Amino acid sequence: MALTLTPVKKEDRAAIDFASGDTVRVWVKIPEKGKFRLQAFEGLVLARKHGAEIGATFTVRKIASGVGVERIFPLFSPMIDSIEVIKKSGARRSKLYYVREKAVRDIRKKMKSVRVIADATPDEVEEVAEEKVEA
Secondary structure, eight states: OOOOSSOOOOOHHOOOOOOOOOOEEEEEEEEETTTTEEEEEEEEEEEETTTTTTTTTEEEEEEETTEEEEEETTOTTTTTTEEEEEEEEOOOSOOHHHHHHHHHHHHHHHHHHSSSTTTTTTTHHHHHHHHHHOO
16 A cells, blocks of 8 residues: 655656756646646756655756846745756756856846946937947
8 A cells, every 4th residue: 555645756756867067847737726727837956855755855046037046946845847958068067056146247247238327318328339330
């Protein structure tokens, strides 16, 4: 007699082969008005913790509207419908937390290259942008 407390097939979930650096699409069940709808969360796996045991988790990071968003998913959560591996990549580390700072540095570099001119008309801003392109 086997007791099933969760609708998740543990063997299938544990067999999903993904690691840090891979791009995954996680289909999450969102409760709405007595029903569930599926919503995808696609991003880079930063970390996978606790192996394939019952408390295993993985962290996924994506950029939404220019803002970094991270979610930590329990691997065996019944609220996860499926996990699709979109892209495999070889990472040299098991935890890619440095990607957070790298993204911030890249954004700051871009912001330094953009000059904001106070009290300027749109024509003057276009002229400055054309000068930068020509230089």
